[in-house]
Amino acid sequence: MDQILFALLNGTIYGLLLFMVSAGLTLIFGMMGVLNFAHASFYMLGAYFAYTLQPLTGFWLAIILAPILVMGVGILVERFILRHVHEHGHAHELLVTFGLSVVIAEMIKMVYGKFAVDYRVPAELNFAAFSLSGIDYPFYRLFMGGIAVVMFIAIYLLLTKTRVGIVVRSAIYRPQMVEALGHNVPMVFMGVFGIGAALAGLAGAVAGAFYTTNPNMALELGVMVFVVVVVGGLGSMGGAMAASLLIGITNSLAVGSDFRIADILTWIGMGGWAEEIGGLLTMRMSSLAATLPFFIMLLVLVLRPSGLMGEKE
Amino acid sequence: MKYAPLLLLVTVAVLIALPWLVSGSMLNAAVQMLIAALFAMAFGLLCGQAGMLSFGHAAYFGVGAFAAVHAMNAFGGEGLLPTPLLPLVGGATGLVSGLLAGYFSTKRTGVYFAMITLALAELLHALAPHLKTVFGGEAGVSSFRMPAWGIGFGSLNDVYFLTLVWTLLCIGLLYLFSKTPLGRLALGLRENAHRLRFLGYNTHALGTLIFAVSAMFAGIAGALQSMNIEAANYVVLESHISTAVVLNSFIGGVRVFLGPAIGGAVMTFFGHVTSDLTRVWLLYQGIIFVLVMMFLPRGLVGELVERIRNPSGEGFARTLSTLLARLASLAIAAFGAVFLIEFLQRVLSPEYRAGVTDGNWPDIALFSYDWAPLSVLPWAFGLGLFGIGIALVTMVNRRVAARKEAQA
Amino acid sequence: MSDPILSLQHVHKSFGEAHIIRDANLDVIPGERHAVIGPNGAGKSTLFHLCSGQFAPSEGKILLNGKNIAGLKPAEVNRRGLARSFQITNIFPGVTVFENLRLAVMRKHNLQFVFWRSAARLRVVNEEVDDLLTKIRLTDRAQTLASQLSYSEQRSLEIGMTLASDPQVILLDEPMAGMSHEETDYTAGLIREITEGRTLLIVEHDMSVVFSLAHRISVLVYGEIIATGTPEEIRGNARVKEAYLGEEAA
Known part of the structure; x- marks a missing residue:
């Protein structure tokens, strides 16, 4: 029971992290129509920037400065690259960001090497928040979850209570309206892109210390984020939230599960056959955990192609 | 464009004479170039003609590669088919997996399609290490090319000609395909799928079928690859293979027929000659891609053709x-x-x-x-x-x- | 009077609380050019969407050749002989005019999953495309990319694609929208030619076009057809004047 509780908590926190990245992606897509393939690269940049800054500034300042730097990168990308190719259409913009994700990953490899760097949770945060039946629960996980929650509240307030927020929100649902606002649109685009990037950067700066910081982290998380937006429906914040949590929780439940498909088949007397076939049927759920989100995505595609909360195309 | 057939003829003649013109290491690079060209053409059908951007084409390349190796090993090493026909196995496997994957991914269009293709490829990549019997674990699966039809297939020359024949044949087939009603409908799918649906076409089935055809040719390319190196490892399922084909095809230009092939061949060539000089070739490849997308959005070949036409x-x-x-x-x-x-x-x-x-x-x-x-x-x-x-x-x-x- | 080829009987359409079409009744006679006019927001486009299968009516029947087509999918309605154009130009911009029409014609011949024949050798298809090109007067633009056509040429192409399935009934949704006077005259002439021997239902704002082109006119106001008649009858109809023309005069 306690294990399930732990898994639920881990899953929720991982889900919140996913949401931090997918929220920015959704925001940018809804506003600009651009699927930013390099979004997860911003997450990675956040982690590496924080890792680099940490010895100089200490952990706290590092996780504040890193997202700001990432925001700067995001703004440069929007201003000097995306805007340049805007006239060629959204598919072209997607491709350019795809190219950027390659360039960023290769640059990271060049500067920091191909393997994980030693970016760790600082000692002062590395303690148990509580323990259940003798198992400690790391405080840092709660800390990540807390940051994610604080971010949502901040974004939510920004979007609902400020003038800029109203412009951005109306742009998500009525892009033409914002077009009609004329001169300040490029500025709003740049701002949204920058903030989206900063969000991903913050997620990276915080999570990189807990998970691993390596040149593959962008791809690994990026794929999960894409699964989240396919499942949740791009442009729907609620959908992104629900899908992030769903995927985070199933993932961490599966990691702790020894369940095998062969076990079900044993119930109907086909256990022997399943053992003989082997392969997928005898694989433990825990080793399949990484693939579970993909299966959820396929299921959603069959049952509800437009996503959990997506509108029909 | 009236010189196009002549140019093509000269290119083919040079390709046939190549083993007598260049060194062994270069000929090896030429094999890689041909495979990259074919793979890029398969991608070009899906992306350039049908307008469906796949970020996960390594999956079908890889599936074809593994299928060919297993087919070579079948019947105690006798092989399922004579060596020259083994790419058919890769093609068939690619086609079947393309039908399956295409069914799911073409449920959505545009950016969703792109994300789903990436996710499906990652799914396969994540599953592969767990399926040792199929993918051979860390070591992969290795095999030998058996002699057939009086050809030894032991020498690099034989492998080169095998690859050349298959690549030219497939590119020819892809050209013919683009002229058929289904090939024409691919253009309609790219230009205005909504209108096509309204005309009464089944756009989901059309998309799935074109996806499968593209996956089939990718599978043939993968088979040629594993036959060349007589092994397959789940490295062929990794995302950088998918990435490379996207970059190469767009650098060449996906809207002109041979654009992807030229992009694939040229970039592979540069990758080969620079492999001793630089460790960051992929970085250059990425930068070139971004620059081409920004300043020559039609791709190198596309821009050239445009300049000649206008x-x-x-x-x-x-x-x-x-x-x-x-x-x-x-x-x-x-x-x-x-x-x-x-x-x-x-x-x-x-x-x-x-x-x-x-x-x-x-x-x-x-x-x-x-x-x-x-x-x-x-x-x-x-x-x-x-x-x-x-x-x-x-x-x-x-x-x-x-x-x-x-x-x- | 012959039986109507297209008949709307007590058709309702509501989106949630909004009742867009209320109890619409309309008979279109074979061979006539029938116009639907009405002030903005009267529900003309919705009416078209209902006829062509984009929307299913909430209530009522839509008969095509005496058979109910209410709720059928657009492709199915199309197959039964009713084709429509769109208000927004809806073509394949990046391919040639010829290709646009060929894509439309191939469907009629059920050429969909065919990968063993050359499209260039489909004699019947290509002849029909040439025929359509002549009809819509775009023969010398056949090899031009559709995106490079002028606006009125694109509208002509749109109409040509509507004709490709050789429909009995053609629905044209504001074919003259955004056109200059010359272009309007040109397109009106074109419509007259191509609807020879077919039935036309047209929504149009340009009253001079409507009154010169249509045999009969129906007036749609707030989702209801308040009058149907010849142009003269409509001109003289008191209710129409009050509800529609009067509004314009004021």
Whole structure:
């Protein structure tokens, strides 16, 4: 029971992290129509920037400065690259960001090497928040979850209570309206892109210390984020939230599960056959955990192609 | 374009004569180039003609590669089919997996489609290590090419011709395919799927089928790859394979028929010749891609074809001199940029950093000179050349613009 | 009077609380050119969407050749002989005019999953495309990319694609929208030619076109057809004047 509780908590926190990245992606897509393939690269940049800054500034300042730097990168990308190719259409913009994700990953490899760097949770945060039946629960996980929650509240307030927020929100649902606002649109685009990037950067700066910081982290998380937006429906914040949590929780439940498909088949007397076939049927759920989100995505595609909360195309 | 058939004939003749023209290492590179060209053409069908951007084409390439290896090993090494026909197995496997994957991914269009293809490829990549019987675990699956039809298939020449025949055949088939009703409908799918649906076509089935055909040719390319190296490892399922085909195809240009093939071949060639010179070829590939997307959105071949079809009206000599001026300035800028990147790479490399002791930074040899990393010189040299090149390009562009304005 | 080829009987359409079409009744006679006019927001486009299968009516029947087509999918309605154009130009911009029409014609011949024949050798298809090109007067633009056509040429192409399935009934949704006077005259002439021997239902704002082109006119106001008649009858109809023309005069 306690294990399930732990898994639920881990899953929720991982889900919140996913949401931090997918929220920015959704925001940018809804506003600009651009699927930013390099979004997860911003997450990675956040982690590496924080890792680099940490010895100089200490952990706290590092996780504040890193997202700001990432925001700067995001703004440069929007201003000097995306805007340049805007006239060629959204598919072209997607491709350019795809190219950027390659360039960023290769640059990271060049500067920091191909393997994980030693970016760790600082000692002062590395303690148990509580323990259940003798198992400690790391405080840092709660800390990540807390940051994610604080971010949502901040974004939510920004979007609902400020003038800029109203412009951005109306742009998500009525892009033409914002077009009609004329001169300040490029500025709003740049701002949204920058903030989206900063969000991903913050997620990276915080999570990189807990998970691993390596040149593959962008791809690994990026794929999960894409699964989240396919499942949740791009442009729907609620959908992104629900899908992030769903995927985070199933993932961490599966990691702790020894369940095998062969076990079900044993119930109907086909256990022997399943053992003989082997392969997928005898694989433990825990080793399949990484693939579970993909299966959820396929299921959603069959049952509800437009996503959990997506509108029909 | 009236010289196109002649050009094609000459290219094929050169390709046939190649084993007698180049060294073994180059011929090996040529095999890789042919495979990359075919793979890019398969991708081009889906992306260029049908407008469906796949970020996960490594899956079908990989599936074809593994299928071919298993087919080679079938019947105790006798092989399922005679060696020259083994790519059929890769193609069939690609087709079947393409039907399955296409069914799911074409449920959605646009960016969703792109994300789903990526996710499906990652799914396969994540599953592969767990399915040892199919994918052979860390070591992969290896095999031998058996002699067949009086050909040994032991020598590089034999492999080259096998690859050449299959690549040309498949590209020919892809060309014919583009002329069939289904091939024409691919264009409709790209241009306005909504209208196509309204005309009464089943766009989901059309998309699935075209996806499957593309996956089939990718599978053949994968089979040729694993037959060439007589092994398959789940590295072929990794995302960089999918990435490379996207980059190559778009650098060549996906909207002109042979654009992807030329992109694939040229980029593979450069990858081969630079593999001894640089460790960051992928970075260059990414940068070239981004630059091409920004400044030559039709791709290199696409832009060339466009220029030939719609000449600038300035006359041949003028156009040529402008082109040469641009290329020369770009070469200067590129040299500066390459110098900077290579220098940086060397400074940052672990080997070099291990040699740095007590603030003593040894010189670095680059382009047959020794440079001191702490001096301003190398940095100024690289940046300077880059800046000069960019300034020159800007100047040429201004001149052209001014001439155009004067004409108008 | 012959039986109507297209008949709307007590058709309702509501989106949530909004009742867009209320009890619409309309008979279109074979061979006539029938116009639907009405002020903005009267529900003309919705009416078209209902006829062509984009929307299913909330209530009522839509008969095509005496058979109910209410709720059928657009492709199915199309197959039964009713084709429509769109208000927004809806073509394949990046391919040639010829290709646009060929894509439309191939469907009629059920050429969909065919990968063993050359499209260039489909004699019947290509002849029909040439025929359509002549009809819509775009023969010398056949090899031009559709995106490079002028606006009125694109509208002509749109109409040509509507004709490709050789429909009995053609629905044209504001074919003259955004056109100059010359272009309007040109397109009106074109419509007259191509609807020879077919039935036309047209929504149009340009009253001079409507009154010169249509045999009969129906007036749609707030989702209701308040009058149907010849142009003269409509001109003289008091209710129409009050509800529609009067509004314009004021």
